[in-house]
Amino acid sequence: MILIESYNCTDKLQAHKKERFWIEHLNSSLNCSIPTRSKKEYYQSNIEQNRQHYIDNRQIISDQNKIKKYDCICGTNCRYCDKAKHFKTIKHKRFIESRKSNSLMHKLSILFSTKRVI
Numbered sequence: 001m002i003l004i005e006s007y008n009c010t011d012k013l014q015a016h017k018k019e020r021f022w023i024e025h026l027n028s029s030l031n032c033s034i035p036t037r038s039k040k041e042y043y044q045s046n047i048e049q050n051r052q053h054y055i056d057n058r059q060i061i062s063d064q065n066k067i068k069k070y071d072c073i074c075g076t077n078c079r080y081c082d083k084a085k086h087f088k089t090i091k092h093k094r095f096i097e098s099r100k101s102n103s104l105m106h107k108l109s110i111l112f113s114t115k116r117v118i
């Protein structure tokens with residue numbers, strides 16, 4: 001490791017921003033993890049590489065999705081490639097609605113219980 005700069009900072013975020021500045025300024029290829037980089041930035045910087053990977057391995061990825069199983073929170077097991085189709089089923093939608101209403105009932109019960117205390 002080579003010390004490039006001694007930098008006084010008040011918090012961790014400033015230190016990460018300075019580290020990112022030097023990584024980008026020196027165009028370092030050894031740093032695979034760039035601090036303060038969002039997932040969107042990472043995706044944008046690797047979009048061509050990801051696209052080429054998908055094109056090269058399209059058949060393998062497709063086969064894996066057919067084999068991979070998906071365990072939904074509603075209790076249904078289906079193939080991973082059928083996940084989007086399952087989300088549109090009545091069973092799944094009813095489960096999600098019941099969770100929302102249970103959550104609403106829970107919030108209301110907390111609200112009423114706090115009012116009783118006051």
Ligand SMILES: [Zn+2]
Nearest residue numbers: 072074076092
């Ligand atoms: Zn489900």
